[in-house]
Amino acid sequence: MDSLDRFSNRFLIEGEIELKTPMRIGGGQNAAMYSLSPSPVIECYDAGSGTFEPYIPGSSLKGVLRSTLERLVRTFDVSQCCVCTGDRNEGAVLCGKESCISCRLFGSKNGGAKVRIRDSHLTEECRTTKDRSAFLREQPHFGSPGGGKGRMRPEESVSAGTGFRFHIDLDNGTEEEVGLILLSLREFNNNRAHLGGGSTRGHGFCRVKRYSVKKLWLKDGALSNEKVSGKDCMSAAKRYLAGLNGSSDNERGFDRYWRAFSGPVDRFDDGHVVAMLKVTCLTEFSMKGLDETTVTNGLGPVIPGSTIKGFLRHKLEERETDRTSMNSIFGGKDHRGRLIVSDAWYDGKKEIGKEKIPRNSELRMFMVFDNMTKDEMDYVTDLFDLEVQITGNTSAGVTRNSHDNAKNKVKMHVEDVKRFSAREYLAE
Ligand SMILES: [Zn+2]
Incomplete structure (x- = not known):
């Protein structure tokens, strides 16, 4: 001992x-x-x-x-x-x-x-x-x-x-x-x-x-x-x-990876999933920071994770997603949300400066679906591969008269998905 x-x-x-x-x-x-x-x-x-x-x-x-x-x-x-x-x-x-x-x-x-x-x-x-x-x-x-x-x-x-x-x-x-x-x-x-x-x-x-x-x-x-x-x-x-006994994978607490022993049918299936996304700026993007022309992560301009998450929440509310799913995804009184959204940062070689993210720029971001059900994930992934305005109207420059010139339009696209599987984890 x-x-x-x-x-x-x-x-x-x-x-x-x-x-x-x-x-x-x-x-x-x-x-x-x-x-x-x-x-x-x-x-x-x-x-x-x-x-x-x-x-x-x-x-x-x-x-x-x-x-x-x-x-x-x-x-x-x-x-x-x-x-x-x-x-x-x-x-x-x-x-x-x-x-x-x-x-x-x-x-x-x-x-x-x-x-x-x-x-x-x-x-x-x-x-x-x-x-x-x-x-x-x-x-x-x-x-x-x-x-x-x-x-x-x-x-x-x-x-x-x-x-x-x-x-x-x-x-x-x-x-x-x-x-x-x-x-x-x-x-x-x-x-x-x-x-x-x-x-x-x-x-x-x-x-x-x-x-x-x-x-x-x-x-x-x-x-x-x-x-x-x-x-x-x-x-x-x-x-x-x-060599351990293997636990039942039915508990959905944060103290283990849920459904780690179940074989998934879909790439977004019940369990713990980390997705790498590509975010394409269909228009230029900018959003006023505190001392900055547009918000940065210290290295360069970003679309903040909180902004992207706010957008998802707003859309899901608009679609009248049920309360139980909303609480599970975004958190409730006594538990944190299961969806984790990172900033989207510029990933290219070309210099883009710190003023804005130019049109056609490609950004990268992570989304973590922390022990979520397939249904909960579907609500979120339904918003991928669509043209969306990621900020509110003020930042996007939308006025009563001009809808066409609005900026901050992006498209999110899944590049890579990794689901926690006990078998794969031990083999990698
Ligand atoms: Zn102990």
């Missing part, structure tokens, strides 16, 4: 995370000292440069890795680990049992964590960027509490393209446990896990750009170390998952 009292080995997992879409980890009350934004992101003071910089607190990364690992393992067998948050009636929140992988690795009230995650700070490449606006900016967010009329408030976020260095220690662990952590990190690249808040309107999509694993241990009183193959660790973790 592992004991934290005696050091037998330590694995170091280090690497780089790069944001694909803006990220928001709120700064709370202490943020006022470095930001004038009413809704700032968390920052830390760097004595070297004498400036405040965004970072990812170790506790934030630990939280998302824990829930991602729980989701993966519980898809294969719910008895192997509990959930850190969620339905307390289930009696399976932070169980603290030695047999529970999640409590063993990440800790519980019964015992300390084997995993320690340091704060992730900017990569050297980002840190040497002189222009602070290159990685921090304010974006308008149209919140509509209680489904009322939308109110605009400025919200700070860290720009797409920003890179952070992460550092994870696993004490007295096994290659299988390292593999489970790596598989959880890989869920970022699969677009099924997201960093920070606002993920349902597309914040916090990211990818692990590079990583390495090193093992340290004591040999005759001296510390030895060697490089470990991440691939071998992930294979060991998959052998473990494959």
Whole structure:
């Protein structure tokens, strides 16, 4: 049995995370000292440069890795680990049992964590960027509490393209446990896990750009170390998952991938689906930002995920979609929405500037259908491959007299669909 009292080995997992879409980890009350934004992101003071910089607190990364690992393992067998948050009636929140992988690795009230995650700070490449606006900016967010009329408030976020260095220690662990952590990190690249808040309107999509694993241990009183193959660790973790009993895939909570053991009939079928979409601008697109001619993600102009989501909601309401489906897709009083929509960003080589997105530009975006039914997905996918005006009339320049010159018309088209299937997951 592992004991934290005696050091037998330590694995170091280090690497780089790069944001694909803006990220928001709120700064709370202490943020006022470095930001004038009413809704700032968390920052830390760097004595070297004498400036405040965004970072990812170790506790934030630990939280998302824990829930991602729980989701993966519980898809294969719910008895192997509990959930850190969620339905307390289930009696399976932070169980603290030695047999529970999640409590063993990440800790519980019964015992300390084997995993320690340091704060992730900017990569050297980002840190040497002189222009602070290159990685921090304010974006308008149209919140509509209680489904009322939308109110605009400025919200700070860290720009797409920003890179952070992460550092994870696993004490007295096994290659299988390292593999489970790596598989959880890989869920970022699969677009099924997201960093920070606002993920349902597309914040916090990211990818692990590079990583390495090193093992340290004591040999005759001296510390030895060697490089470990991440691939071998992930294979060991998959052998473990494959050996589990297999859970019923009927539960539609967020603590597992729904219908992971059922064969789909259609590419948009009951389950967890990530779609990559191409968005073609049939006219030019622009939408006034706070300090910007048109909203950007820090790198270039975008159609914000919240705008696209707002459009979908409006259309589905117009089509008198039933209340139960609307709540499931967009969220209700006590649960988040199942539809996650990212920004649509320009993906071409040609320079397009920061003023607008020109006509005929091709953008890319993700839509995640998080444990949705085929029917719920159909409501949304019915709006693909049509000419649609993605913003309200004011942004689109529609007046009583001129309907023809309206801008912000786009067409969304599915390019790639990936549904979580247990069999495929273990084989890839
Ligand atoms: Zn537990």
